[in-house]
Ligand SMILES: Nc1ncnc2c1ncn2[C@@H]1O[C@H](COP(=O)(O)OP(=O)(O)O)[C@@H](O)[C@H]1O
């Protein structure tokens with residue numbers, strides 16, 4: 320398993336380099352130019368100067384190599400410096416946003432907590448709701464509980480999150496006034512009152528995303544349980560006189576979780592990317608909103624860096640899913 | 655093993671119906687049989703004749719719905735299993751009655767060690783702690799002929815061959831020293847040589863442990879070498895029952911005769927075997943009102959169409975004790 324993991328990690332390097340190149344090229348060829356962000360009142364020679372200072376005039380491959388160096392060398396050094404108070408990266412040029420002129424990674428670190436608290440907790444809550452629902456639905460297939468679960472799950476993943484989001488805002492903010500419709504990023508949790516406020520403003524976006532996640536994962540859980548409930552080893556467990564609880568929650572569940580855990584692990588990167596729309600609807604100032612604004616502003620370094628980070632996460636969680644699979648299923652031998 | 659001894663298992667008038675979307679399927683129709691202490695009862699019949707459903711009905715192993723065990727009594731150790739609560743029945747399963755199924759490749763749970771799966775019933779029924787259960791599990795593995803047993807406890811099922819897995823299944827079934835072992839085609843999925851080894855093992859274990867065994871098979875050749883008594887099933891009914899020698903020497907029912915003609919040679923092709931009798935066992939949508947074998951029977955006559963034959967003793971002893979058969983033709987024509 321260890322050699323497998325190491326081999327896969329090494330194989331990920333060329334993959335990621337290739338992805339980074341593709342992202343760089345695609346983003347660069349996209350229409351829109353950083354110049355469009357400079358007001359027309361600025362004289363042409365000054366404009367040129369600005370562009371040069373941004374490095375936007377350099378040939379593509381120079382910018383690509385510089386970005387590679389900054390992403391894989393400078394930024395890790397900066398991170399190391401902040402963590403351990405050293406100053407190895409002193410004087411090195413970091414990846415800088417064309418829009419805000421501040422380092423891209425600093426902005427990302429600022430936005431990360433919003434995304435993690437809203438989208439991340441929605442994912443966790445979604446999983447925690449989905450597993451028991453999936454298990455029970457399968458065990459009592461075609462019962463009213465199962466039918467209701469199927470119906471809600473169908474709504475959950477067929478109605479888009481921007482629609483459920485807007486409906487929730489209309490009902491609970493506009494009409495009932497229970498929750499705020501705009502997420503206040505500047506809110507700091509210092510006491511009970513501000514904590515309640517934070518919970519209140521998280522409630523609706525979390526509910527929308529949790530419903531969506533729970534809908535999908537509960538379906539996976541249900542069908543995996545159904546597959547396994549029909550297996551011969553279940554009859555063996557019953558023939559041994561094991562209690563239903565043991566048959567279902569030990570024998571069947573342990574087998575059913577193998578594919579579901581993989582699906583859950585593969586879904587984690589979408590926490591960062593997939594919530595773009597919900598962040599827009601609820602005005603959550605997270606990574607999704609950051610990416611959208613950067614695209615609008617032709618902020619190439621920001622778009623390239625964010626997209627590449629998503630790519631790294633996807634590759635990483637693919638590897639994690641494979642390793643988990645190997646750990647959960649004794650029949651899998653990677654070495 | 656006198657016939658007069660109190661049987662360990664006594665089944666009377668068992669009826670099992672499946673409620674499916676296409677209507678009812680009467681899979682077991684008034685089956686009665688008994689099992690004496692230490693006896694090996696062979697149950698034969700083509701696939702679909704109701705052997706598995708009968709045995710699983712006894713012990714509450716059929717999922718309900720769709721299965722519905724409608725009538726009958728199943729006496730084991732002075733208690734009627736069909737009247738027991740689900741909880742009480744669980745105390746019987748795996749403890750008083752052990753089960754071995756047909757396909758050893760799928761009957762064990764792939765994600766737990768073999769040791770864990772043998773220890774489960776020991777902890778559940780015998781009240782052993784983990785350590786004691788482990789020691790006993792190793793003994794059981796050694797008992798079923800698995801070398802290096804203590805170390806193999808940590809292996810997973812996929813690390814064993816088919817024959818070895820069936821030995822593990824036997825170890826699980828025998829773990830709590832049951833009175834009755836029900837083996838449902840335990841060698842059907844194995845090659846001929848492995849089949850012979852498993853048969854030897856069961857004969858040997860029977861000598862050592864003395865439990866009574868129900869051995870289901872569609873292979874009369876297997877029965878000849880191992881059973882004391884044979885029960886032939888067709889269409890969810892017992893059509894003939896006799897001590898093994900008597901059955902082979904003096905088969906009565908046309909179905910039994912046809913089966914006996916189809917015993918393969920030692921090298922025999924397994925697939926072609928039963929196709930010798932034209933047709934297939936019926937799927938009954940109601941309680942049978944005629945002989946279930948009539949459509950395939952060369953001797954069928956008018957009465958077979960209107961009346962389901964009852965089991966009748968042909969040697970003057972009680973039904974179930976000596977040789978009995980359910981056939982109008984043997985009653986009216988052959989012995990006229
Ligand atoms: N789950 C089920 N639903 C409907 N019919 C069933 C079901 N299981 C078994 N049967 C029917 O019961 C009959 C006997 O099956 P079975 O006992 O498995 O035969 P055998 O073990 O003798 O090969 C068959 O006709 C089959 O169609």
Ligand SMILES: [Mg+2]
Nearest residue numbers: 705706707838
């Ligand atoms: Mg069967």
